[in-house]
Amino acid sequence: MVRVGILGATGYTGVELIRILSNHEDVQIKYLSSQNFNGKKFEDVYPSLKGFCKVELQELNIDDIVENCDVVFTALPSGYAMNIAEKLCNCGVKLIDLGADFRFDDFKTYKKWYETDKDDYGSVSRVYGLPEIHRQEIKNAMVVGNPGCYPTSVILGLAPALKGEIIENHIIIDSKSGVSGAGHSPKLGNMYAECNESIKPYNVAKHRHIPEIEQELSNLNCEDTKVIFTPHLTPMTRGILSTMYCKLKKDISIESLHEIYSEFYKDEYFVKVLDIGEYPSTKSVYGSNFCHIGLEIDKRTGTLIVMSSIDNLVKGASGQAVQNMNIMFGIDEDKGLKMVPVFP
Amino acid sequence: MVRVGILGATGYTGVELIRILSNHEDVQIKYLSSQNFNGKKFEDVYPSLKGFCKVELQELNIDDIVENCDVVFTALPSGYAMNIAEKLCNCGVKLIDLGADFRFDDFKTYKKWYETDKDDYGSVSRVYGLPEIHRQEIKNAMVVGNPGCYPTSVILGLAPALKGEIIENHIIIDSKSGVSGAGHSPKLGNMYAECNESIKPYNVAKHRHIPEIEQELSNLNCEDTKVIFTPHLTPMTRGILSTMYCKLKKDISIESLHEIYSEFYKDEYFVKVLDIGEYPSTKSVYGSNFCHIGLEIDKRTGTLIVMSSIDNLVKGASGQAVQNMNIMFGIDEDKGLKMVPVFP
Amino acid sequence: MVRVGILGATGYTGVELIRILSNHEDVQIKYLSSQNFNGKKFEDVYPSLKGFCKVELQELNIDDIVENCDVVFTALPSGYAMNIAEKLCNCGVKLIDLGADFRFDDFKTYKKWYETDKDDYGSVSRVYGLPEIHRQEIKNAMVVGNPGCYPTSVILGLAPALKGEIIENHIIIDSKSGVSGAGHSPKLGNMYAECNESIKPYNVAKHRHIPEIEQELSNLNCEDTKVIFTPHLTPMTRGILSTMYCKLKKDISIESLHEIYSEFYKDEYFVKVLDIGEYPSTKSVYGSNFCHIGLEIDKRTGTLIVMSSIDNLVKGASGQAVQNMNIMFGIDEDKGLKMVPVFP
Amino acid sequence: MVRVGILGATGYTGVELIRILSNHEDVQIKYLSSQNFNGKKFEDVYPSLKGFCKVELQELNIDDIVENCDVVFTALPSGYAMNIAEKLCNCGVKLIDLGADFRFDDFKTYKKWYETDKDDYGSVSRVYGLPEIHRQEIKNAMVVGNPGCYPTSVILGLAPALKGEIIENHIIIDSKSGVSGAGHSPKLGNMYAECNESIKPYNVAKHRHIPEIEQELSNLNCEDTKVIFTPHLTPMTRGILSTMYCKLKKDISIESLHEIYSEFYKDEYFVKVLDIGEYPSTKSVYGSNFCHIGLEIDKRTGTLIVMSSIDNLVKGASGQAVQNMNIMFGIDEDKGLKMVPVFP
Known part of the structure; x- marks a missing residue:
């Protein structure tokens, strides 16, 4: 059972992660953070999740994450994931960032297009998380930069x-x-x-x-x-x-x-x-x-x-993030992701 | 493994049945009929089903149904399901009709609001298939009139x-x-x-x-x-x-x-x-x-x-029909139906 | 030529008033106020009005209004129109309020459903501006409470x-x-x-x-x-x-x-x-x-x-307000309002 | 007063023509043809036109057209306008075709992309009706090919x-x-x-x-x-x-x-x-x-x-057609076309 945390859980990629993980048999949602809905149960913020997610939203606390999670999905403003990646890695918690912090092979490109004080990724080694192209590297990655939509x-x-x-x-x-x-x-x-x-x-x-x-x-x-x-x-x-x-x-x-x-x-x-x-x-x-x-x-x-x-929101964000998680944990890649398109 | 047939498979309730049944582990889709797309594979009519349903659409043939199916979902114009119900029942094939043919306790009500030559349901005994109200009767039914939306x-x-x-x-x-x-x-x-x-x-x-x-x-x-x-x-x-x-x-x-x-x-x-x-x-x-x-x-x-x-299309039609099927075959009632609402 | 002012011009009822008045031959838009877009030309806030309204948005100034306008449309938060009505009336400026301030025959009803410190309309006499019902009273009104949608x-x-x-x-x-x-x-x-x-x-x-x-x-x-x-x-x-x-x-x-x-x-x-x-x-x-x-x-x-x-936005707000203005100024009631519905 | 006919009046470009012409002061709608709604008043086919167009829809009759119209708008399947153009021109009726029949300088291009038995435009001389590019030629044209959207x-x-x-x-x-x-x-x-x-x-x-x-x-x-x-x-x-x-x-x-x-x-x-x-x-x-x-x-x-x-439907079809008509008849080019965009 993979223990999962989601930071910034109440955005649209967050609710989509929870929609997908709710039907993923090998996963337990253990930790959800939110700036705005702190203290509420997740299902009370999103009525569509009623009955699926009673986890309480918390303020982001790194120690709680390390204690409770094997992997963390971050859906945070630019720069936030970078601030916590090193600590998480050192404690053995894997990180899948849905933002842009870890998407670039060359940190200078990141620095040019996004705002940051930093000059490099520090000790963190990262992978661009497009499984169809980088599956092998993702398998062993601690930090994955989930691609943009x-x-x-x-x-x-x-x-x-x-x-x-x-x-x-x-x-x-x-x-x-x-x-x-x-x-x-x-x-x-x-x-x-x-x-x-x-x-x-x-x-x-x-x-x-x-x-x-x-x-x-x-x-x-x-x-x-x-x-x-x-x-x-x-x-x-x-x-x-x-x-x-x-x-x-x-x-x-x-x-x-x-x-x-x-x-x-x-x-x-x-x-x-x-x-x-x-x-x-x-x-x-x-x-x-x-x-x-x-x-x-x-x-x-x-x-x-x-x-x-x-x-x-799926292959362009949260679905792909779960696909990456499956690869990183040796789970069948399509686990939890066999949703048939809703038509019409 | 319940062997399933769908008659009138290419309407919206048909494609929704197939969407749901594609993720139902106890079911095999064996027979699909269609008036207009005869001879095509289902997934070629609905690209959203690509990779999920290679069954070929056939003209409606009652003998093929009896041979291949344990249960049949009918999504046909008014009156058609009634014409085949008796034969199916006699051969032990259960019937869940998504039309109105079997929704009425009093045949006269049906005759008044719909057009028909018939004057009664013949030997067929039917149940109104709203599980939350009629679960016990559905359990033993051969023919279920699936409620309108x-x-x-x-x-x-x-x-x-x-x-x-x-x-x-x-x-x-x-x-x-x-x-x-x-x-x-x-x-x-x-x-x-x-x-x-x-x-x-x-x-x-x-x-x-x-x-x-x-x-x-x-x-x-x-x-x-x-x-x-x-x-x-x-x-x-x-x-x-x-x-x-x-x-x-x-x-x-x-x-x-x-x-x-x-x-x-x-x-x-x-x-x-x-x-x-x-x-x-x-x-x-x-x-x-x-x-x-x-x-x-x-x-x-x-x-x-x-x-x-x-x-x-789900609780108002195809989802409820699968719920009825689960009840009729002693399968867990929520099997294949745990889809989380898609939001946003 | 009726000289018109609109207070709170950049809301949806404001832009709709301007859309309608742009094709009204007896009217000149003289004064537009806005809290947020102060200093901009109206057509730069709403590209749909490009070429139709070069009037600059100003901060609300009662003396400017009195000097430049024969009639004022107010699309302001509850209570604001009430604050300026007396002054405008005394100076001979007519007022058509698209809010709720002047919709009630009995001030107590207003006080019960909306928040206000006031206890009556003061010296202002108002009319409920539904022309099909109150046309005669509207003709001579100085202040019209334009009905809700x-x-x-x-x-x-x-x-x-x-x-x-x-x-x-x-x-x-x-x-x-x-x-x-x-x-x-x-x-x-x-x-x-x-x-x-x-x-x-x-x-x-x-x-x-x-x-x-x-x-x-x-x-x-x-x-x-x-x-x-x-x-x-x-x-x-x-x-x-x-x-x-x-x-x-x-x-x-x-x-x-x-x-x-x-x-x-x-x-x-x-x-x-x-x-x-x-x-x-x-x-x-x-x-x-x-x-x-x-x-x-x-x-x-x-x-x-x-x-x-x-x-x-038309009969439910700005169109009706113009209809009221036409009545109050003895203009043909349908002037500027013969827009054919856009279909499809 | 320009007397107007519309052939194929009940399509979307037809109803849009009528919406526009209803507010055009120099025009009278005299003749409307329709294959499907023959015998009905136009406003009974499109409730949005209620009160604006009581003209009865007729079967297409070339003599009636010639007798009643100064200009005809055609919104017909490919090839139809071509069949009647010569006759109309000879009788002094101008033609603005919203189809593709008269859009091509080289008939061979038309023949290659559309189906036709014909090999040339016959005695008809036509103009591509994009006013901003071809205004001068449109002024004197008898037949205008109104551009595609x-x-x-x-x-x-x-x-x-x-x-x-x-x-x-x-x-x-x-x-x-x-x-x-x-x-x-x-x-x-x-x-x-x-x-x-x-x-x-x-x-x-x-x-x-x-x-x-x-x-x-x-x-x-x-x-x-x-x-x-x-x-x-x-x-x-x-x-x-x-x-x-x-x-x-x-x-x-x-x-x-x-x-x-x-x-x-x-x-x-x-x-x-x-x-x-x-x-x-x-x-x-x-x-x-x-x-x-x-x-x-x-x-x-x-x-x-x-x-x-x-x-x-406007600049891409019926509005442009009216713009062309205005040019062809020496009317102000923007007459009837000052509709302000509907936003939001």
């Missing part, structure tokens, strides 16, 4: 083409995200009356997920790879769809391409390469840990168009 | 008050349903552009769920009970919220009332009586088999207001 | 039946409102991810619109009339649908009833009595100042069911 | 950059459309339960709007210009947002670029170039004839990102 959809969509040296290292990514990706704190831009009937780009060409995407694509490609990235706030609660435009290095048929993708993911439970002519939708992965990938070639212009969809 | 929300919401003789036998029910309740066939009224930003009443005071509601309320009440029932099409995919207005027979405190409800449902896994001052929402039961009930008393007017929410 | 839908829906002495004085009202009714300030409950796919009752039997509804219904009825009122937050931006259940005093045919309603509203441009068998939807009045009314009689139970729909 | 958003967004020779002739266009763009006929893919919470690409790299876009961009550019075009069905009723990625020919500052765009559109009432750092949303043009354009430069990759939003 956009990067997950993008990297899974492009990995076979980059590995296969099919496309140029200059990629245009147009992503569409549901509003839950903006988090649980009330802001004008996330209100119903502002979002409904509205699709809108934001952080154009400057979203913080860019360096994370470029790091992983460059690793796959073995060359410096640049992306133009435009995220869009879309009038839906969950889901990310990324449409990616890649210049083909050489002429290739859609059949060969499909074969390359299918082969690349043939042993991956959570990645489905759709049939030729089929395109992904966010609805078809709603509430699940799956990633659907569709492929199209525009022969007129020599362009590969890859489309991938995930649920931003 | 609206009636499920209404009867569960009113049962404790009626049993407790707290309210008069004249009840106003204002229900709001998501669009998936209107089914899978394209109709103008169910199109996105017609439904979004629109709430609209329909079938006012003449919806076919009225006789079903009155039958069960009258049974609970032991007196003839009448309802005024207005369903509303609401701009959401899933969910039913019923707001019910009942004249109190006597002065009663909200605390006593809450106690009566809590006591009535204390052993029911799927019904949650919310705390005093808490009201249900459709979102908090999304994708789950739960029913949430909220209570309020308007002292100024001596009125009890009961609010109940369910997911129309 | 729910009350508008309810009173228009019930007036003919109450006037015609057709129904009992005990009425059940089940109302559904879009989220814009909750205002422009970010709150958790109004966020997209919380509201979408969710319908939920709130303030059950204790909403502050109850006394306002009862005042007007009692006036129409000439007897003390009580309502049971349940508002619901509905996953849409705009619109209110009220479904009202009334006990019939006597047997009446739907045709006679329809005739009474049609006669009552025969000279009203903004109220449409739908044909027998037709029901209103919020979509069919979207963005317009119309009220649609549908009628049904449930003979089985002797119940009249009235359904009415409005756009909560 | 996607092309309108794309061409307006790219025209200044292409004219200014700032970008390469190879452009990636990622467009997102509301569901009303798919029309009024019930299809599975347009149903509420299928679309809500779902964004999905369709017709990837093969949408019929491609040749129309390339024709106009090539004209602007004076060189052969190719686009990669991916439309997405987005969970909203109205609106198109196009995000366009262009390789910059030379280094240019965002300020200079903004200046070029502002200059290009300085006399255009319906096109608004947003401030630097501001991005368009579909909501901010909802129900209006405006096009909002936002600009961003990704210096890291030398990419210009243009974002444009329109209401697909």
